[in-house]
Each structure stands twice: as structure tokens, then as C-alpha cells.
Amino acid sequence: MTQPIHRRTLLRAGMSVAGAAALTSCTARRSSAAFVAPDGDEVRAAEARRNPGAVREFRLTAVAAPVDLGGPTVATWSYDAAVPGRPIRVSAGDVVRATVLNRLPEHTTVHWHGLALRNDADGVPDVTQRHSEPGAEHVYEFTAVNPGTFWFHPHAGLQLDRGLYAPLIVEDPHEPLAYDDEWVVVVDDWLDGVDGRTPETEYAELRTGAGGMMGGHRMGAGSSPLLGGDAGDVRYPHFLLNGRVPAAPASYRGRPGTRLRLRLVNAGGDTAFRVALSGHRMTVTHADGFPIEPIDTDTLLIGMGERYDALVTLADGVFALVALAEGKEAIAMGLVRTGSGAVPAPTVRPAELDRKIISYHQLRPTEAVLLPPRGPDRTVRLALTGGMMGYDWAFNNRRYDPTSLIPIRAGERVRLSLVNTTMMWHPVHLHGHTFALGDTGVRKDTAIVLPGQNVTATFDADNPGRWMVHCHNIYHAEGGMMTLLGYQK
Ligand code: C2O
Numbered sequence: 054m055t056q057p058i059h060r061r062t063l064l065r066a067g068m069s070v071a072g073a074a075a076l077t078s079c080t081a082r083r084s085s086a087a088f089v090a091p092d093g094d095e096v097r098a099a100e101a102r103r104n105p106g107a108v109r110e111f112r113l114t115a116v117a118a119p120v121d122l123g124g125p126t127v128a129t130w131s132y133d134a135a136v137p138g139r140p141i142r143v144s145a146g147d148v149v150r151a152t153v154l155n156r157l158p159e160h161t162t163v164h165w166h167g168l169a170l171r172n173d174a175d176g177v178p179d180v181t182q183r184h185s186e187p188g189a190e191h192v193y194e195f196t197a198v199n200p201g202t203f204w205f206h207p208h209a210g211l212q213l214d215r216g217l218y219a220p221l222i223v224e225d226p227h228e229p230l231a232y233d234d235e236w237v238v239v240v241d242d243w244l245d246g247v248d249g250r251t252p253e254t255e256y257a258e259l260r261t262g263a264g265g266m267m268g269g270h271r272m273g274a275g276s277s278p279l280l281g282g283d284a285g286d287v288r289y290p291h292f293l294l295n296g297r298v299p300a301a302p303a304s305y306r307g308r309p310g311t312r313l314r315l316r317l318v319n320a321g322g323d324t325a326f327r328v329a330l331s332g333h334r335m336t337v338t339h340a341d342g343f344p345i346e347p348i349d350t351d352t353l354l355i356g357m358g359e360r361y362d363a364l365v366t367l368a369d370g371v372f373a374l375v376a377l378a379e380g381k382e383a384i385a386m387g388l389v390r391t392g393s394g395a396v397p398a399p400t401v402r403p404a405e406l407d408r409k410i411i412s413y414h415q416l417r418p419t420e421a422v423l424l425p426p427r428g429p430d431r432t433v434r435l436a437l438t439g440g441m442m443g444y445d446w447a448f449n450n451r452r453y454d455p456t457s458l459i460p461i462r463a464g465e466r467v468r469l470s471l472v473n474t475t476m477m478w479h480p481v482h483l484h485g486h487t488f489a490l491g492d493t494g495v496r497k498d499t500a501i502v503l504p505g506q507n508v509t510a511t512f513d514a515d516n517p518g519r520w521m522v523h524c525h526n527i528y529h530a531e532g533g534m535m536t537l538l539g540y541q542k
């Protein structure tokens with residue numbers, strides 16, 4: 054993908070002149086100089102307060118190379134030619150120092166999804182860093198303060214919908230959960246390198262389809278009552294669990310009776326998944342890395358960017374862990390093997406998928422992560438706007454502009470009021486903070502907002518910098534549904 058010229062120009066000019074591009078609007082946007090700089094004193098002070106611990110070194114190389122998905126071999130982009138990339142695993146309080154070498158034919162960045170990290174390590178091009186050009190190395194260094202299940206991916210164009218993603222697990226040195234083993238499970242929708250398609254060709258089609266002969270009525274890729282209708286824009290030939298198609302599934306092998314912690318991550322570009330383990334119920338313990346009061350369920354829905362941790366006590370046999378591509382009538386699948394038994398067909402649909410499913414309303418944060426009660430100091434209304442017709446996804450009808458920031462202040466309690474005026478669902482993600490969702494206050498960094506729905510996401514402004522809010526449907530984000538919050542100086 055090639056960046057539009059104006060973005061490149063901006064990049065060269067650097068952030069020092071961004072102040073010249075002062076913009077005002079109904080959201081009272083201010084010039085860039087009025088906001089805390091991503092590497093400013095306030096950011097350094099906040100990092101020092103995290104008590105940086107031992108430095109852990111990691112190396113990643115973003116490469117264009119073939120990857121075997123368990124049958125189909127695709128030409129794609131990945132970290133070190135693996136999909137998902139090797140997990141990064143540290144202990145809470147450790148400092149992650151990740152050196153990323155860019156061997157891609159275009160620029161890239163890495164974003165560490167869900168972490169309350171120092172702003173200049175957040176990986177947002179033109180905002181928190183300059184792009185890494187091909188051949189360049191970029192070092193990301195940040196304290197991982199909260200334990201939990203996180204992940205990382207590029208924040209450049211549509212690169213996320215290739216194979217550039219991997220889990221980031223922050224272990225709790227005082228882990229309160231009792232379990233025997235864990236399995237990190239990353240689900241994804243896949244089109245790159247199959248039949249000549251790339252995320253860029255798909256995006257171009259979505260945009261031309263928008264103005265095309267069908268009068269703008271390109272049909273969605275499927276429909277789901279759980280998602281309030283249109284499930285997605287993109288048809289994918291494959292759905293992957295830990296980088297494998299269902300015909301050649303990834304497996305967890307263990308003993309019956311094992312208490313297994315599943316760490317589920319949705320790395321998809323345009324697909325929500327309904328996840329269940331055949332023959333088992335799950336006890337969900339964490340949402341987006343933060344603890345909840347444990348709740349039993351047969352299945353759960355996971356939007357792009359979301360994570361859930363769940364405990365299962367394994368029965369004896371061979372079981373399918375199925376991620377149904379919601380509304381798209383296809384599955385990703387993995388196997389749990391604790392004994393002998395027939396391997397389930399790659400089209401299996403466990404009964405659990407149609408039993409009890411939990412909703413956000415049933416999730417309660419644990420006492421330890423409940424935001425203390427207090428009214429908001431500031432409410433930021435973000436209307437989710439646009440549609441398939443013009444492929445003009447945006448917040449408040451304004452397409453993303455990296456020089457335009459919505460002001461907030463350190464110490465405030467900020468309430469994002471997310472008002473979905475569109476005909477589609479959107480998984481909305483906030484960088485650098487974990488908000489309290491709606492009335493229950495469950496802590497999350499990404500939340501599904503259904504068509505016509507209003508949702509509040511409340512957070513304490515305790516991490517100075519410039520932070521993105523965006524839809525985690527990568528095609529919607531690229532279309533313009535991204536914005537920035539800036540801590541005022
Ligand atoms: Cu995983 Cu800005 O996102």
C-alpha cells in the first residue's frame with residue numbers, strides 16, 4: 054500500500070510544525086503545541102512512576118515471506134515468518150525492549166494493544182513516532198505495568214490484515230488464579246496471498262464498490278443477530294486458529310482433569326468470532342486482560358482487538374475448540390487432546406455455540422479493578438458515522454486527521470459517549486488506558502458498539518500523551534474511523 058502524499062509530507066515535516074495546522078471544530082480542537090508531547094516531561098514522569106523493573110530484550114523482524122497455514126501456503130507479511138509471531142512474555146513491572154527491524158517493502162510501526170504504556174512507544178505513525186522506513190530499526194521500550202493478555206500489531210495502513218501479529222502476555226508475579234497450564238489462542242480471518250488478493254485490493258474494491266453500479270449496495274459479507282445485522286464487509290477464504298486452517302488444526306495436548314487457562318485473542322481484520330470448546334463449559338476470568346468476577350458460559354463473542362481469558366477443566370478425549378466466524382458461516386478450529394477419539398471434522402459446529410452466551414451486561418469487574426465511583430469531569434461525544442455507501446467511516450463525520458486532537462486534562466475522569474449512528478457494529482478501541490464500560494464498569498480497552506446503540510467508556514486520565522480512539526475493523530479505521538485524544542499541557 055502506498056501512503057497518500059500528504060501523509061508523507063507531514064512525516065518529513067515532523068511534529069514540530071504540526072502546531073501550524075491548528076484546527077478548530079465543535080469538539081474544540083487545539084493546536085498541537087497545546088498538548089503534551091509523546092516524549093515530553095509528563096510522559097517521562099509517568100513512566101518513572103511505574104517503577105521500571107528488569108529490562109527484557111526482544112527482536113522482531115517484519116518480513117515478506119511465504120507462510121504455511123497448514124495446507125495453503127501464502128505469500129504474506131509476518132514477524133519472523135511465523136503466523137502468529139512468537140509471543141512476548143514478561144512479568145508485570147518488567148521493561149520490554151523490543152527492537153523491530155523492518156524488512157517489508159513499505160514503512161511500518163508496532164502498536165502494543167491494550168497496554169497502559171509510555172506514549173512514545175505506542176506506535177502510531179505521525180503522532181507518537183515517525184514511520185520505520187524499509188531497512189530501518191526501531192526500538193520500543195516501555196514498562197509493562199498491568200498483568201494480562203495483550204497483543205501487538207502494526208499501526209500502518211491495512212498491515213494488520215496480513216500476518217503481522219503476536220500475543221504479548223504479562224504474567225502476574227502474584228497470580229491469584231489456580232490453574233495447571235495455559236494455551237494462548239489467536240483467531241484470525243485470512244485473505245492475504247490467496248487468489249491474488251491483498252488487504253489493499255480488498256479495500257480498493259470496497260471503496261469502488263461504494264460508488265459503483267450497484268448504487269452503493271455492495272452486500273455485506275454476512276449477517277448476525279448477535280451483531281445487530283451486517284456482520285462484516287469482507288469475505289475471507291480462510292479462518293485461522295493459531296495460524297492454521299481447520300483441516301490442519303493446532304493442538305493442545307494434556308491430561309484429563311487439567312485446569313487449562315485459555316488466553317483468547319481476536320486478531321481479525323473484519324470478523325467477530327463466537328468461541329466454544331466442545332463438551333466443556335468455560336469460566337471466564339478476564340476481559341481485555343483485566344479480571345472480572347468469574348462467570349460460567351458455553352460460548353462467548355469476541356470482537357476484533359478483544360481478549361478473554363477462560364478456565365476449563367479438561368475431559369478425556371479429543372475436543373474441538375471452535376471459533377465460528379460470526380455471521381459468515383465458517384469456522385476456525387483447534388484441538389484439545391487429552392485421550393483417544395476421532396478428530397472432529399473441519400466443519401464441526403459444537404452444540405455449545407448455540408447455548409448460553411454471555412453479554413457485557415453480565416460481566417462485573419473484580420473489586421480490585423473497579424473504578425472508584427465519581428462523576429465524569431468531561432464527556433466527549435463520539436458519534437460513529439458513515440456507511441458502506443460512501444465507505445466514509447468516521448467519528449463525528451470527520452475523517453481521521455493526525456494533526457487534530459480532542460483535548461482532555463490529566464487527572465480528569467473522562468467519559469467517552471459512543472453513539473453508533475451507523476447500520477453496522479464497531480469494536481471501538483482506546484489506546485493507553487483501560488476504560489470502565491457502561492453501567493457495570495467492566496474494565497476493557499475495546500468494546501463492541503452495536504448499530505443504533507449508545508455506550509459509555511469512562512477512564513481516569515492518568516497516562517499523559519496523545520492517544521488514539523478507533524474502530525478495530527481495520528477497513529473502517531483505514532476508511533477514517535479514528536481520532537485522537539490529547540492531554541493538554
Ligand atoms: Cu489494536 Cu490502535 O489498535
Ligand code: CU
Nearest residue numbers: 479524526529
Ligand atoms: Cu467499524
